Amino acid sequence: MMNMIKKVLPAIALTLSTQTALAMSEHPMWVGQVILDQLEIRDADEGRVMAWELDAWYGGDLNKLYFASEGERLMAPEEDEEDPATEGAETRLAWSRALSPNWDWQLGVRRDWQPDDPNRDWGSIGLQGLAPYWFEVNTHLFVGEDGLSNLRLEAEYELMFTQKLVLVPSLEANLYGKEDDELGVGKGLADIEAGLRLRYEIRREIAPYIGVNWEKQYGDTADFTRNAGGKTEEGSVVAGIRLWF
Amino acid sequence: MNTPHPFSLPRRRFVQGLALGAAGLGLSLSPRQLLATQGHTGAPVISGDTFHLTLGGADVNITGKPRQATTINGIVPGPTLRWREGDTVTIKVTNLLPETSSIHWHGLLLPFQMDGVPGLSFDGIKPGETFTYQFPIVQSGTYWYHSHSGFQEQTGLYGSIIIDPKTPDPQPFDREQVIMLSDWSDEDPKHIYATLKKVSHYYNFNERTVFDTLRDFREKGVLKTLKDRHMWNTMRMSDRDLADVTGYTYTYLMNGQSPNGNWTCQFNPGERIKLRFINASAMTFFDIRIPGLDMTVVAMDGQPVKPVDFHEVRLGVAETLDVIVAPKDDRAYTLFAQSIDRSGFARGTLTPDPAYTAEVPAMDEPPLLGHTEMGMGSMDHGTMNHDMGDMDHSTMDHDMSSMDHNAMSHEGMQHNGMAVPFAMDPANPDLAPRDSATEHLPSEFGPGVDMRAMAPGEMLADPGIGLRDRDWKVLTYADMETAGGPPDSLHPDREIVLHLTGNMSRYMWSFNGIPFADAQPLELYHNERVRITLVNDTMMTHPIHLHGLWSDLELGDGKLLRKHTITVKPGEKLSYLVRADALGRWAYHCHLLYHMDAGMFREVRVIAKDGSQSMPAMDHHQHGEGA
Numbered sequence: 001m002m003n004m005i006k007k008v009l010p011a012i013a014l015t016l017s018t019q020t021a022l023a024m025s026e027h028p029m030w031v032g033q034v035i036l037d038q039l040e041i042r043d044a045d046e047g048r049v050m051a052w053e054l055d056a057w058y059g060g061d062l063n064k065l066y067f068a069s070e071g072e073r074l075m076a077p078e079e080d081e082e083d084p085a086t087e088g089a090e091t092r093l094a095w096s097r098a099l100s101p102n103w104d105w106q107l108g109v110r111r112d113w114q115p116d117d118p119n120r121d122w123g124s125i126g127l128q129g130l131a132p133y134w135f136e137v138n139t140h141l142f143v144g145e146d147g148l149s150n151l152r153l154e155a156e157y158e159l160m161f162t163q164k165l166v167l168v169p170s171l172e173a174n175l176y177g178k179e180d181d182e183l184g185v186g187k188g189l190a191d192i193e194a195g196l197r198l199r200y201e202i203r204r205e206i207a208p209y210i211g212v213n214w215e216k217q218y219g220d221t222a223d224f225t226r227n228a229g230g231k232t233e234e235g236s237v238v239a240g241i242r243l244w245f
Numbered sequence: 246m247n248t249p250h251p252f253s254l255p256r257r258r259f260v261q262g263l264a265l266g267a268a269g270l271g272l273s274l275s276p277r278q279l280l281a282t283q284g285h286t287g288a289p290v291i292s293g294d295t296f297h298l299t300l301g302g303a304d305v306n307i308t309g310k311p312r313q314a315t316t317i318n319g320i321v322p323g324p325t326l327r328w329r330e331g332d333t334v335t336i337k338v339t340n341l342l343p344e345t346s347s348i349h350w351h352g353l354l355l356p357f358q359m360d361g362v363p364g365l366s367f368d369g370i371k372p373g374e375t376f377t378y379q380f381p382i383v384q385s386g387t388y389w390y391h392s393h394s395g396f397q398e399q400t401g402l403y404g405s406i407i408i409d410p411k412t413p414d415p416q417p418f419d420r421e422q423v424i425m426l427s428d429w430s431d432e433d434p435k436h437i438y439a440t441l442k443k444v445s446h447y448y449n450f451n452e453r454t455v456f457d458t459l460r461d462f463r464e465k466g467v468l469k470t471l472k473d474r475h476m477w478n479t480m481r482m483s484d485r486d487l488a489d490v491t492g493y494t495y496t497y498l499m500n501g502q503s504p505n506g507n508w509t510c511q512f513n514p515g516e517r518i519k520l521r522f523i524n525a526s527a528m529t530f531f532d533i534r535i536p537g538l539d540m541t542v543v544a545m546d547g548q549p550v551k552p553v554d555f556h557e558v559r560l561g562v563a564e565t566l567d568v569i570v571a572p573k574d575d576r577a578y579t580l581f582a583q584s585i586d587r588s589g590f591a592r593g594t595l596t597p598d599p600a601y602t603a604e605v606p607a608m609d610e611p612p613l614l615g616h617t618e619m620g621m622g623s624m625d626h627g628t629m630n631h632d633m634g635d636m637d638h639s640t641m642d643h644d645m646s647s648m649d650h651n652a653m654s655h656e657g658m659q660h661n662g663m664a665v666p667f668a669m670d671p672a673n674p675d676l677a678p679r680d681s682a683t684e685h686l687p688s689e690f691g692p693g694v695d696m697r698a699m700a701p702g703e704m705l706a707d708p709g710i711g712l713r714d715r716d717w718k719v720l721t722y723a724d725m726e727t728a729g730g731p732p733d734s735l736h737p738d739r740e741i742v743l744h745l746t747g748n749m750s751r752y753m754w755s756f757n758g759i760p761f762a763d764a765q766p767l768e769l770y771h772n773e774r775v776r777i778t779l780v781n782d783t784m785m786t787h788p789i790h791l792h793g794l795w796s797d798l799e800l801g802d803g804k805l806l807r808k809h810t811i812t813v814k815p816g817e818k819l820s821y822l823v824r825a826d827a828l829g830r831w832a833y834h835c836h837l838l839y840h841m842d843a844g845m846f847r848e849v850r851v852i853a854k855d856g857s858q859s860m861p862a863m864d865h866h867q868h869g870e871g872a
Binding site (some may be wrong): 028029031047061062097098100101102130132133134159160161162163204244 | 247435439440442443444446450451452454455456479481612624691692693695712724748751753762842843844
């Protein structure tokens with residue numbers, strides 16, 4: 001992975017410096033985008049939680065360097081003894097390669113940043129794109145230390161009420177190949193997260209939204225959480241903003 | 246040496262003056278005062294055989310905000326160049342921009358070193374340098390010139406060319422006027438291009454909503470709607486995708502004036518007026534009409550055609566059209582040019598008295614793309630719909646291609662009875678063997694190609710989307726014919742097939758699925774007659790421009806229409822004949838600026854057939870020593 005980055009970065013620098021004024025694409029222009037898909041406050045049981053989901057890419061039509069990050073941070077704990085803290089965050093770096101008109105495959109690494117537990121690293125392979133009927137689909141298989149594996153399925157849909165008012169249902173499921181005490185996950189389906197967000201695009205790049213988010217754990221994962229005294233299901237009202245440039 | 250700066254105002258003020266129409270309304274100048282201030286000629290005309298053009302930058306104010314434009318002699322559009330057929334013109338072009346620039350003479354026959362395409366004709370004009378163009382004028386008519394560097398064409402580097410014929414004009418007129426249409430954005434064009442690469446539908450504010458589908462349920466029935474939607478949804482295509490860049494960011498200009506500016510031309514009732522329409526847009530197809538006035542076409546792309554009366558025409562990017570109008574009444578007329586997606590319009594007024602105005606028509610509802618644009622041909626839509634709904638779309642194009650052999654292959658075309666061999670070159674993936682024009686090459690399957698027309702058809706007589714239900718005459722290619730009969734042979738020696746391909750959501754555009762960056766030059770042999778067949782496998786309309794050589798569009802029945810830019814509608818298959826009579830390296834591309842930049846571009850090389858004669862070299866000695 002590092003080797004790839006070492007190769008890609010000078011190429012980026014070179015491309016930026018050799019943009020010519022030719023009226024044709026002998027040197028195709030590279031483009032980048034940063035999408036803060038979710039930046040929101042969740043009204044959760046443990047207190048006010050900030051959550052984010054960010055994607056960024058840079059590259060050409062077929063090959064892109066891809067970066068993603070998501071996580072949650074407890075902002076205002078219900079119980080006074082708790083401190084505001086990042087509860088967990090995940091970053092992913094991948095090489096994204098166009099596979100077909102609507103699909104890209106991605107090869108990369110993921111790191112889980114955990115405040116209490118050691119950080120975890122995963123290799124990842126994924127498929128990302130637009131399924132028939134305009135469902136945005138992300139599937140990733142992560143392979144971690146000690147043979148741990150995590151299959152993640154995500155789908156999202158944009159339902160347009162007007163040219164600016166868009167309702168976005170989303171669904172995410174995580175499955176694990178084997179149990180891991182440290183992570184607190186069991187084998188099989190571990191959790192499902194569903195969301196419904198209504199956004200208003202002031203302009204395409206700037207869209208405040210409100211919505212609801214619901215998470216539930218299943219199977220052994222839920223048992224782990226129950227044994228530790230946690231809740232296995234949580235619904236919250238969310239308010240946030242979607243930004244990109 | 247002829248008038249490098251034919252005006253006395255400081256450059257900055259003059260450019261702002263171009264937007265005076267808009268500003269002037271605020272100052273409540275009367276139309277008569279306005280006309281007196283700005284003149285009614287549009288850009289100044291400079292004539293002769295020696296010219297000096299200076300490419301520079303200046304602030305313009307089109308939308309109410311000052312923005313940096315690229316200018317020619319300080320103005321947008323640049324001055325109108327008036328030449329005489331038979332002269333040799335010399336044009337010194339000085340580049341004061343901070344980046345390499347160029348001027349391409351669109352539609353002109355000239356030595357390729359004078360064609361002004363950086364990388365093919367010459368190295369471009371570096372900042373501070375002067376390049377001297379010199380070439381004989383061997384044609385007459387309405388043409389235009391523009392930068393062929395970067396996105397400078399979008400920011401104002403364009404102007405018109407009128408070439409007076411040696412022999413008297415067969416269509417005499419009392420007054421003539423250039424009507425140059427263009428699209429202006431306050432955005433940096435690099436930003437527009439990058440935005441399209443990020444979110445290709447960014448500028449489309451006519452997307453399908455839940456309520457549109459509910460209305461379809463009511464009007465067409467649930468089952469029919471679902472079947473119809475099925476096709477679009479499985480292909481992940483939008484039936485609302487008429488223009489990549491729209492009135493959301495564009496202000497449409499007529500001779501540099503915004504619609505509020507209301508560019509105005511004065512006439513005397515009873516005069517025959519020649520209007521020379523030029524579409525100098527970067528991305529916009531215009532539907533032009535003059536409510537209350539019949540137009541008679543007399544030339545297209547500078548070349549005389551047999552006159553035809555009509556009321557409306559869709560003018561493709563880079564095309565030119567000469568029409569005669571003869572208003573008899575003492576009243577004003579609106580020159581109305583709405584964009585193909587109905588997101589905006591350019592507008593001006595023809596009037597005997599500046600105090601008169603005419604009603605500006607409302608824009609039409611944006612049309613929806615349909616089966617024709619899908620490339621399903623002109624078959625019965627009702628029955629077609631059923632068959633298609635159940636079939637797998639990815640396999641369908643194969644099934645259909647077999648039809649092409651028998652039914653669709655150049656029907657109605659004038660042939661000498663012998664098959665024209667497809668040009669083949671094992672080294673060039675564009676020229677891989679094909680069994681038919683609609684057979685797809687392996688390169689047309691990949692991430693860069695999101696659809697293939699299943700049964701592309703002949704659509705020369707089709708006015709195009711949004712103009713099919715007019716109750717007045719819409720001019721089409723099929724209505725026209727080059728005056729004096731076919732200007733060259735009807736019989737090609739070889740045939741080259743190119744499919745226009747793209748992926749809308751990735752914003753990739755190419756020929757045969759191969760972008761310019763990965764392509765090899767198309768080689769034509771000197772003086773051979775080649776048929777180029779284009780098949781549009783996309784949902785967009787593409788104006789395809791071949792530099793340096795005429796494109797003689799095959800209309801059937803032995804008729805040709807001589808052009809420099811040919812608009813190909815979605816789902817259309819057409820062909821034209823090219824006489825490769827000019828050696829050298831020529832650009833060949835879609836004239837939608839952002840499509841060209843994305844890779845819908847080829848180099849065409851005209852070479853001596855035996856290979857003994859080498860290509861003429863690029864001329865490096867024309868560069869001056871700075872301005």
